[in-house]
Amino acid sequence: MLLSIENLNLSVRDHQILRDVSVEVAEGETVGLVGESGSGKSTTARAALRLVPPGARMSGGVTVCGNTMTDPAVVRQVRRTTAAMIFQDPRSVLNPVRRIGDSATERLVHVQGITRAEARTRIAELLVEVGLKDTERLLRCYPHQLSGGMLQRVVIAAALSSAPRLLLADEATSALDVTTQAEVLALLRRLQRKREMGVLFITHDLHLAAAYCDRVYVMKDGSIVNHQKGSEIFVNPTEPYTRALADAVPVLPERDPVEVRP
Amino acid sequence: MNDVVRVDGLRKAFDATRRSPGIVAVENLSFRLGKADAIGVVGESGSGKSTLARMLVGLTRPDAGTIEFDGRVREWRERGRVARLRRAKEVQMVFQDPYGSLDRRLTVEVALRDVLRRHQVDSSAADARIAELMDSVGLESRLLASRPHQLSGGQRQRVAIAKALAVEPAVLVLDEVTSALDVSVQAQILALLTDIRARTGVSLIFVSHDLAVVGKVTDSILVMYRGQAVEQGPTSDVLRRPQHPYTEMLLSSAPGPGWRPERVAELRAAFAVAHDQ
Amino acid sequence: MTIEAHGPVAVATTRKAAPWVFYLCLGLLGLAVVAAVLADWLAPYDPSATDFSALYQQPSAAHWFGTDQLGRDILSRVIHGARPSLLGAIALLAFATAVGVLIGTVAAWKRGWVDTLLARVTDVMFAFPGLLFVVLVIAVFDRGPATAVIGMGLAFAPVIAKFTRSIALEEMARPYVDAYRLQGVGSVELCVRCVLPNLFPTLIGYLVVLFGEGLMSLAALNFLGFGAQPPSSEWGLMVQEGRGGVIQGIVGPALIPGLVIAVVVVATNVVGVRLSDKLAVKA
Numbered sequence: 129m130l131l132s133i134e135n136l137n138l139s140v141r142d143h144q145i146l147r148d149v150s151v152e153v154a155e156g157e158t159v160g161l162v163g164e165s166g167s168g169k170s171t172t173a174r175a176a177l178r179l180v181p182p183g184a185r186m187s188g189g190v191t192v193c194g195n196t197m198t199d200p201a202v203v204r205q206v207r208r209t210t211a212a213m214i215f216q217d218p219r220s221v222l223n224p225v226r227r228i229g230d231s232a233t234e235r236l237v238h239v240q241g242i243t244r245a246e247a248r249t250r251i252a253e254l255l256v257e258v259g260l261k262d263t264e265r266l267l268r269c270y271p272h273q274l275s276g277g278m279l280q281r282v283v284i285a286a287a288l289s290s291a292p293r294l295l296l297a298d299e300a301t302s303a304l305d306v307t308t309q310a311e312v313l314a315l316l317r318r319l320q321r322k323r324e325m326g327v328l329f330i331t332h333d334l335h336l337a338a339a340y341c342d343r344v345y346v347m348k349d350g351s352i353v354n355h356q357k358g359s360e361i362f363v364n365p366t367e368p369y370t371r372a373l374a375d376a377v378p379v380l381p382e383r384d385p386v387e388v389r390p
Numbered sequence: 391m392n393d394v395v396r397v398d399g400l401r402k403a404f405d406a407t408r409r410s411p412g413i414v415a416v417e418n419l420s421f422r423l424g425k426a427d428a429i430g431v432v433g434e435s436g437s438g439k440s441t442l443a444r445m446l447v448g449l450t451r452p453d454a455g456t457i458e459f460d461g462r463v464r465e466w467r468e469r470g471r472v473a474r475l476r477r478a479k480e481v482q483m484v485f486q487d488p489y490g491s492l493d494r495r496l497t498v499e500v501a502l503r504d505v506l507r508r509h510q511v512d513s514s515a516a517d518a519r520i521a522e523l524m525d526s527v528g529l530e531s532r533l534l535a536s537r538p539h540q541l542s543g544g545q546r547q548r549v550a551i552a553k554a555l556a557v558e559p560a561v562l563v564l565d566e567v568t569s570a571l572d573v574s575v576q577a578q579i580l581a582l583l584t585d586i587r588a589r590t591g592v593s594l595i596f597v598s599h600d601l602a603v604v605g606k607v608t609d610s611i612l613v614m615y616r617g618q619a620v621e622q623g624p625t626s627d628v629l630r631r632p633q634h635p636y637t638e639m640l641l642s643s644a645p646g647p648g649w650r651p652e653r654v655a656e657l658r659a660a661f662a663v664a665h666d667q
Numbered sequence: 668m669t670i671e672a673h674g675p676v677a678v679a680t681t682r683k684a685a686p687w688v689f690y691l692c693l694g695l696l697g698l699a700v701v702a703a704v705l706a707d708w709l710a711p712y713d714p715s716a717t718d719f720s721a722l723y724q725q726p727s728a729a730h731w732f733g734t735d736q737l738g739r740d741i742l743s744r745v746i747h748g749a750r751p752s753l754l755g756a757i758a759l760l761a762f763a764t765a766v767g768v769l770i771g772t773v774a775a776w777k778r779g780w781v782d783t784l785l786a787r788v789t790d791v792m793f794a795f796p797g798l799l800f801v802v803l804v805i806a807v808f809d810r811g812p813a814t815a816v817i818g819m820g821l822a823f824a825p826v827i828a829k830f831t832r833s834i835a836l837e838e839m840a841r842p843y844v845d846a847y848r849l850q851g852v853g854s855v856e857l858c859v860r861c862v863l864p865n866l867f868p869t870l871i872g873y874l875v876v877l878f879g880e881g882l883m884s885l886a887a888l889n890f891l892g893f894g895a896q897p898p899s900s901e902w903g904l905m906v907q908e909g910r911g912g913v914i915q916g917i918v919g920p921a922l923i924p925g926l927v928i929a930v931v932v933v934a935t936n937v938v939g940v941r942l943s944d945k946l947a948v949k950a
């Protein structure tokens with residue numbers, strides 16, 4: 129298992145945020161973690177990398193690629209190379225006054241210790257891989273000059289630069305238009321297959337998780353309430369909360385069959 | 391002649407100078423809206439739908455075109471309190487951000503009373519009206535003493551709707567009002583809007599990027615792409631038999647059974663090629 | 668860029684003064700205020716009573732802080748100096764705030780050429796050393812406490828105007844302001860009744876910090892002899908009068924009021940920073 133979270137409990141000041149959460153992600157697998165705000169889905173992902181709020185008490189086991197996440201040195205190593213995380217708002221992780229190229233090469237230069245010039249070539253290659261053109265110009269741009277979809281691709285490219293085995297995507301496409309979202313997801317899937325990467329895909333959108341993920345965990349009030357295959361979750365939701373969540377999402381009516389044009 | 395709203399040839403460009411035409415946000419846009427009808431304005435970010443919403447309520451001044459409420463053309467030169475209060479009764483707006491759209495100093499009651507006082511509801515009638523408003527947006531009266539930071543996102547959005555309704559507007563513009571909410575809360579707000587429309591006869595202009603959400607609450611849909619209306623028609627027709635390739639692409643983009651991101655990406659690339667020609 | 672937190676757990680910490688420092692500073696400020704109000708009862712001696720048999724006395728049981736070149740009790744003078752010193756700073760700040768908030772709000776509200784004009788005027792004021800400006804004002808008008816306060820106030824106003832403008836712009840971009848507008852609220856009412864009250868929490872914290880600076884600037888002005896005149900025991904003036912003794916190796920008369928100024932300035936800073944944090948959280 130790439131990521132294995134076992135019976136994770138987390139509380140901050142007598143307030144229990146996670147209860148007995150167990151999540152597994154295998155190589156090359158896309159696993160969805162779905163829930164409404166405050167369900168603990170983001171906290172779970174962050175706890176996987178031991179990014180917990182100050183004063184939090186944690187129990188249970190977390191291993192990433194076989195590394196037990198307790199020793200600070202191991203945790204640092206995992207955060208630097210084995211796992212990467214991307215967030216909803218790419219603007220919040222990119223320094224607005226630094227050029228894209230400087231932000232994107234940071235991981236390579238600091239972690240792998242290669243020169244800035246080498247890092248730029250590597251990032252440029254990755255940018256092409258995430259479907260961006262004119263990379264030389266892009267690397268000289270500032271974040272405000274690019275659209276959200278482009279920035280999210282840049283962030284993905286930067287996250288992939290250290291060749292992580294595990295990607296934690298926290299609402300990574302939620303702020304994007306549906307078409308852009310689909311493009312970014314298609315890209316992510318391609319890269320994932322190529323690199324045999326495991327993805328923990330956190331979203332509030334049950335439809336999206338069902339359509340995109342191999343397996344889906346549904347969270348409510350800090351606990352996992354359902355665990356099903358993505359393809360089955362709408363056909364046969366086995367659990368009442370999942371059903372309620374599925375029913376709450378408005379669906380488009382069936383489209384009329386397209387007439388064959390002569 | 392019974393149209394509550396008539397919009398003709400609306401146009402807005404930003405950063406226009408004598409030399410460059412600027413960035414066109416809305417171009418030659420027209421539509422009609424009858425009493426108690428609901429129209430959805432759909433488009434991706436940058437399609438001009440928010441600019442359109444702001445022009446409709448008078449927060450942004452159009453470069454060209456006319457907006458009529460109940461047969462009265464909106465005049466931009468008109469100033470003064472009487473004109474302001476009359477415009478307020480023509481149209482109100484609810485915003486996307488439930489955290490920023492309420493004055494954080496004021497309790498729910500003070501905020502509502504403030505609106506009513508401004509619109510000459512005397513204080514004896516105000517109490518009854520406040521109770522009625524709270525009831526109509528499904529909020530318990532114990533929340534009257536709460537300030538915005540004590541309310542959930544859904545509750546804040548209900549307060550914002552109550553404040554807009556307090557003016558008794560003919561038209562309500564809703565700009566992405568459910569985008570920041572959880573799905574279960576979103577469903578409640580959508581049901582509330584349908585209910586309010588049926589009871590008060592207010593006309594709705596529902597701006598959103600989400601076709602499925604728009605389909606829930608509207609009778610007709612206007613699809614915007616790069617500032618222009620590419621498709622306009624009854625909701626069921628637009629959703630079932632889209633005429634424009636852009637609408638079709640939008641419909642295929644929404645995740646659901648059989649959805650594959652790769653297919654959407656192909657459609658989009660194909661559309662971009664076809665459109666640029 | 669993705670996760671690059673170092674250390675075992677990412678902990679968000681902000682450097683904050685320990686609680687006891689805050690309470691100590693609050694207590695010191697309280698003491699200054701009490702001295703200003705109750706000087707007549709607290710001071711052991713008349714602040715301007717000279718005693719030529721006791722010049723430049725070292726601190727003793729009779730004179731806790733010693734005496735100055737005219738044999739006046741320094742403790743009594745410091746206590747009596749609290750009132751003109753604090754009142755001067757308050758008046759200065761009140762005047763600067765009135766002017767600055769007005770300019771800042773109008774600039775944020777009107778934008779366009781009004782904003783540009785006001786920005787240029789405040790920039791010029793910024794570039795001009797405050798003290799030099801006040802000296803000019805005093806050269807044109809009369810010297811005296813009122814001129815000093817007004818002159819210094821004018822020098823402080825641009826800072827407050829800039830600050831007010833930036834927070835007002837941010838506030839006016841919030842959708843609730845648009846909502847007010849759509850309800851039919853006129854521009855003036857919008858600024859005065861809806862936006863300004865929401866600026867106060869941020870503004871007050873800032874003003875408390877500025878108070879220390881104002882106190883210091885006024886003291887400097889009085890030290891130069893442009894403000895309060897003898898026999899006032901305003902602290903800046905006391906430093907100036909005590910200057911003569913320093914050459915003879917007697918530092919008390921100049922050092923003690925100087926220290927009092929420093930203590931009050933530091934205390935207002937600590938209290939101001941904590942206060943603005945508190946008010947910001949509440950908002």
